[in-house]
Amino acid sequence: METIKKWANSPFVIGTLIVICLITALISTGLLCDLNKSEWAYWVQALGSIGAIFGAYFLGERQSTKAAEAAINLRDKDRSTKLDSIFAICTAALNRAELVERIFCRTETERDRRFFDYDHSLLTGVAAALDAIPLHEIGQADAVIATLELKDQVRFLIPCIDAFDQPTEADDIDVAIARKVLRGQYLSSCRANVYNHVLIIRDRHETIRKNFYPEP
Missing domain, CATH: 1.10.287 (Helix Hairpins)
Structure with a gap:
């Protein structure tokens, strides 16, 4: 029929x-x-x-x-390829953020070992790749906002990692126990900051995925 x-x-x-x-x-x-x-x-x-x-x-x-x-099909294919590239960058950002979460928040490791597993320059490179994303190619407003917020959270994550090894007031206290307690509280605050940023990055990545690849 x-x-x-x-x-x-x-x-x-x-x-x-x-x-x-x-x-x-x-x-x-x-x-x-x-x-x-x-x-x-x-x-x-x-x-x-x-x-x-x-x-x-x-x-x-x-x-x-x-x-x-044929022109429409070529345009759609070109757009699909661009969205795949943009999503690959966003996924790389999520993967690096989750690596940071595993290394700095879920395990207690020595400083030297921690930075051996984590390369600071790679996260900086991912942030630069996010900055280079052509937002006008995305098309959907929700995905544009999510990409901007994901980019910001990756940038915010970098100083949070640096904060783990910053000197604090606890280092000037003579009493070892008090110094250890205060240092522990400071590190807990650092971990909480990392957790929050990674949580937002994960959520924005999911928003981008749903916009780029809507389920039928």
């Missing part, structure tokens, strides 16, 4: 039917007028000219439609 509807709505089919009807009407007119051989020759030539005109029109129309469809 769908195929029949498609053919019925096709300009090519409609045009062909019109040409057939027109030619039939002209032949019938010629028969009614009792044309001689010479007149029939001119009549057939006229019919051929009419058919050629209609054929050229519909052929050009069909080629134009196919060219337009």
Whole structure:
């Protein structure tokens, strides 16, 4: 049934039917007028000219439609490729943020080992890649806002990591126990900051994913 509807709505089919009807009407007119051989020759030539005109029109129309469809498909493919690239950068940012969360918040490691597992320059590079994202290519307002917020949270995360090894007032206290308690409270605050930033990064990444790849 769908195929029949498609053919019925096709300009090519409609045009062909019109040409057939027109030619039939002209032949019938010629028969009614009792044309001689010479007149029939001119009549057939006229019919051929009419058919050629209609054929050229519909052929050009069909080629134009196919060219337009090809251009749309190419544009959509180009846009899809750009969105894939943007999402890959956002995913890289999420992966680095979750690595920071695992290293600095979930495990107690020595400072040297911690920074051996974590490369500060990579997170800075991801932040630079986020800055380079062409926001006008995204298209959806929610995804643009989410990308901007994700970018900010990655930038905020960098000083939070640096804060783990910053000197505090606790370092000036002579009593070892008090110094350890205050230092522990300071590190807990640092971990909380990292947790909050990673939580927002994860949420904004999910918003971008839903906008770029909506579920059917």
